[in-house]
Amino acid sequence: MPMNPSRTSANDDAAAGWPRVIAHADMDAFYASVEVLDNPELAGKPVIVGGNSMRGVVTSASYEARRFGVHSAMPTAQAKKLCPDAIFVGGRMSRYAEMSRAVRAVFEQFSPVIEPLSLDEAFLDLTGTQRLLGPPIEVARALKRRVREATGLTVSVGVAPIKMAAKILTDMSKPDGLLVLGPEHVLDFLHPLPVERLWGVGRVTLARLNEAGIRTIGDLARFDPARLRSRFGSFGAHLHELANGRDPRPVIGDWERKSYGEESTFEHDQALDSLELRRVLIAHGEALARRLRADGVRARTITLKLKLARPLGGGRYPLLTRSMSTDSATDDGAAITRIAIQLIERVKTPDKVRLAGVQVHNLERADTRQIRLFDPAALREAGRRSRLNRALDEVTRRFGEDAITRGLAHAERAAPTRRIK
Amino acid sequence: MELSIDRTSLLNGLALVQGIVERRNTVPILGHVMLEAENGSLNLSATDLEVGVRTALACRSNGGGTITLNARKIFEIVREAGGEEVKLKSLENDWVELRCGRARFMMMGLDPRSFPAMPHKTEAKSDKTVKAEISVAPGLLATMIDKTIFAVSPDEARYNLTGVYIESPAPGSARMVATDGHRLAMIDREVSGFSMQGGVIIPRKGLVELRRLLDRTEEGDVQIQIDNQIAYIKRSSTEVSMRLVEGEFPDYKGVIPKQSRYQIGVERDTLTAAIKRAAIFSNERYHGVKLGLSAATLTVSSTSPEMGEASETIDVDFKGEEFAIGFNATYLLQMLGVVESGSDVVLGLTDEVSPGVITTPSDSQFTYVVMPMRL
Numbered sequence: 143m144p145m146n147p148s149r150t151s152a153n154d155d156a157a158a159g160w161p162r163v164i165a166h167a168d169m170d171a172f173y174a175s176v177e178v179l180d181n182p183e184l185a186g187k188p189v190i191v192g193g194n195s196m197r198g199v200v201t202s203a204s205y206e207a208r209r210f211g212v213h214s215a216m217p218t219a220q221a222k223k224l225c226p227d228a229i230f231v232g233g234r235m236s237r238y239a240e241m242s243r244a245v246r247a248v249f250e251q252f253s254p255v256i257e258p259l260s261l262d263e264a265f266l267d268l269t270g271t272q273r274l275l276g277p278p279i280e281v282a283r284a285l286k287r288r289v290r291e292a293t294g295l296t297v298s299v300g301v302a303p304i305k306m307a308a309k310i311l312t313d314m315s316k317p318d319g320l321l322v323l324g325p326e327h328v329l330d331f332l333h334p335l336p337v338e339r340l341w342g343v344g345r346v347t348l349a350r351l352n353e354a355g356i357r358t359i360g361d362l363a364r365f366d367p368a369r370l371r372s373r374f375g376s377f378g379a380h381l382h383e384l385a386n387g388r389d390p391r392p393v394i395g396d397w398e399r400k401s402y403g404e405e406s407t408f409e410h411d412q413a414l415d416s417l418e419l420r421r422v423l424i425a426h427g428e429a430l431a432r433r434l435r436a437d438g439v440r441a442r443t444i445t446l447k448l449k450l451a452r453p454l455g456g457g458r459y460p461l462l463t464r465s466m467s468t469d470s471a472t473d474d475g476a477a478i479t480r481i482a483i484q485l486i487e488r489v490k491t492p493d494k495v496r497l498a499g500v501q502v503h504n505l506e507r508a509d510t511r512q513i514r515l516f517d518p519a520a521l522r523e524a525g526r527r528s529r530l531n532r533a534l535d536e537v538t539r540r541f542g543e544d545a546i547t548r549g550l551a552h553a554e555r556a557a558p559t560r561r562i563k
Numbered sequence: 564m565e566l567s568i569d570r571t572s573l574l575n576g577l578a579l580v581q582g583i584v585e586r587r588n589t590v591p592i593l594g595h596v597m598l599e600a601e602n603g604s605l606n607l608s609a610t611d612l613e614v615g616v617r618t619a620l621a622c623r624s625n626g627g628g629t630i631t632l633n634a635r636k637i638f639e640i641v642r643e644a645g646g647e648e649v650k651l652k653s654l655e656n657d658w659v660e661l662r663c664g665r666a667r668f669m670m671m672g673l674d675p676r677s678f679p680a681m682p683h684k685t686e687a688k689s690d691k692t693v694k695a696e697i698s699v700a701p702g703l704l705a706t707m708i709d710k711t712i713f714a715v716s717p718d719e720a721r722y723n724l725t726g727v728y729i730e731s732p733a734p735g736s737a738r739m740v741a742t743d744g745h746r747l748a749m750i751d752r753e754v755s756g757f758s759m760q761g762g763v764i765i766p767r768k769g770l771v772e773l774r775r776l777l778d779r780t781e782e783g784d785v786q787i788q789i790d791n792q793i794a795y796i797k798r799s800s801t802e803v804s805m806r807l808v809e810g811e812f813p814d815y816k817g818v819i820p821k822q823s824r825y826q827i828g829v830e831r832d833t834l835t836a837a838i839k840r841a842a843i844f845s846n847e848r849y850h851g852v853k854l855g856l857s858a859a860t861l862t863v864s865s866t867s868p869e870m871g872e873a874s875e876t877i878d879v880d881f882k883g884e885e886f887a888i889g890f891n892a893t894y895l896l897q898m899l900g901v902v903e904s905g906s907d908v909v910l911g912l913t914d915e916v917s918p919g920v921i922t923t924p925s926d927s928q929f930t931y932v933v934m935p936m937r938l
Binding site: 512513514 | 814
């Protein structure tokens with residue numbers, strides 16, 4: 143069973159027997175908490191961060207607001223109905239990103255292998271840190287304390303030998319919680335949980351699992367793997383493994399990350415030739431380039447992602463992607479944007495666009511570079527660009543992501559609704 | 564058209580034109596081979612519009628005629644067929660009957676009139692557009708192609724680098740140069756009677772087809788005609804014609820260092836083996852390896868954040884300040900691969916950012932320039 147730190151005793155003093163020690167850390171009501179931090183008058187009040195338009199959704203809600211049933215991804219209109227006294231704030235992505243960096247800096251004191259899932263959530267691989275930092279539970283306590291000291295914010299932490307369990311623990315511990323699960327307790331912990339707790343079990347899969355009489359993770363673990371395979375293919379085998387506590391996925395540090403992406407849903411559907419679509423791509427291209435530069439990598443492949451405004455039923459929409467690879471890897475926003483915009487031409491559809499995003503893959507480390515024989519002019523141009531980008535990064539670091547943008551892009555309005563790892 | 568032909572001879576002819584047929588062609592006719600019979604001879608032609616190959620085979624024909632057939636399918640049929648002789652007969656509506664042993668195939672062809680014209684040679688020898696006409700020994704030409712073609716750029720966006728540049732630096736001398744923007748291979752050879760104003764870029768695919776012809780030992784010299792747009796090659800009964808790559812070849816002379824600070828001699832085989840071993844740990848994309856120089860020692864090494872480190876030392880004659888330079892292992896190995904086994908190579912290095920020059924005493928007219936990479 144998960145152990146609450148207050149009830150932990152000394153017999154948990156080592157990570158002996160842990161194949162891996164994985165911590166999942168999730169900031170509590172992150173955006174809302176940052177708003178309260180910056181404006182103490184909001185303390186103790188229901189605070190909701192999210193778009194004010196009718197189409198907007200709640201991106202974050204303080205625990206006071208959650209008591210009224212408000213949760214993130216809920217339409218703003220509904221949140222207003224549930225909690226009419228809530229204080230709505232527009233959201234300041236650049237401020238949240240800044241706080242996120244401060245949190246990340248704390249994480250880096252605990253592990254070199256950090257896999258961010260979003261601005262407010264990350265996995266940390268603590269395997270092998272016990273000699274340096276102590277047993278997992280002590281490390282997690284110290285992590286919580288230091289985040290609070292450095293930012294004034296609270297974080298909930300789950301520690302387990304597998305990723306999936308660590309994340310579930312965090313969710314259960316919130317707010318300001320800490321739960322640690324030793325390897326010998328993983329199955330006892332997982333099996334009574336409803337099966338939709340497993341990663342990858344969405345609405346459709348859940349209905350089909352229920353049909354087969356599977357309601358808990360334990361039901362799934364005991365189910366005949368051959369029958370699962372015949373019903374769900376290799377995905378069924380994968381779920382069966384997870385249900386039995388076998389989750390081989392390692393924490394993937396972001397230096398070995400495979401791609402970066404940003405996307406946003408439009409307030410109003412956009413035609414393919416709209417300026418707004420281009421504006422959003424520019425904002426995303428610049429933001430991606432900034433992240434690439436911050437991580438010291440460059441990308442060779444640029445992908446344009448569009449969700450068409452043609453409902454397929456069940457809240458689903460057709461998704462299109464178009465990709466192009468370049469001769470040499472880039473971390474330049476203008477180059478990424480140029481390709482993303484070019485890729486629009488490869489999309490043939492009369493439909494409007496509901497969501498637009500840019501992804502980059504095929505990453506290379508920026509410090510490894512093949513020197514070229516020719517094109518001294520191109521080399522000079524690249525040098526100018528990289529100096530410009532360094533200046534941009536410095537301005538952004540000091541004044542926030544919306545302090546400076548390319549002509550057409552207005553950063554604040556194109557703040558991504560989702561960052562993809 | 565009705566003819567019979569020796570199966571092996573037809574199979575060799577069809578093999579020759581396979582390379583030219585577009586593998587994923589969207590235009591069906593470009594996936595076809597054209598067969599033209601006339602006076603006891605059968606001409607096979609294939610083209611991708613840029614390059615054309617045509618070869619003449621002896622056959623017993625009953626009158627002339629022309630058909631087209633799917634190049635890959637007819638090749639497979641003739642390869643798998645038994646018997647020594649293949650019989651072809653054209654029927655109505657471009658249908659063709661093929662008999663071989665006791666097997667019979669009915670194949671649908673396409674209208675031969677829709678078969679595109681080959682890039683064709685300039686007929687009049689006095690024509691001013693003819694830049695050069697020469698006859699070359701196949702072995703010499705094969706060496707020149709082998710020692711340059713590997714450095715051609717695969718990047719279609721850098722169009723002017725997708726072929727091998729040919730020029731005549733002096734009367735009676737031929738030069739071929741290839742580069743992908745990261746490294747450059749250059750070879751000179753004496754070719755009597757060759758002189759040409761300016762240079763031309765021969766497309767890679769055309770050279771591959773030409774190279775195929777050069778291995779046939781029983782045939783004679785290769786005839787080459789170059790005009791402003793076309794290179795036309797004939798050897799025995801086979802012709803290859805190709806559209807030249809348009810565009811300016813970069814100023815390659817400007818990037819070949821006049822001299823390097825250090826000249827390091829090393830056995831080709833020793834260096835090749837050391838780089839191959841170090842490359843096991845190098846990054847999949849860059850294949851970066853480091854050459855470190857210190858007193859009398861060359862250290863070939865690589866590091867991988869995931870795997871670890873590899874290093875190996877080779878005794879060399881080096882006196883100077885220690886330094887290390889990174890290279891793409893593939894770029895080094897490809898060059899070493901065309902140097903004769905058992906011979907020496909000389910690494911001309913200056914510092915960690917200047918181009919490296921690799922030469923070999925076994926072929927003093929062959930030069931390779933490779934840009935380092937920062938590791």
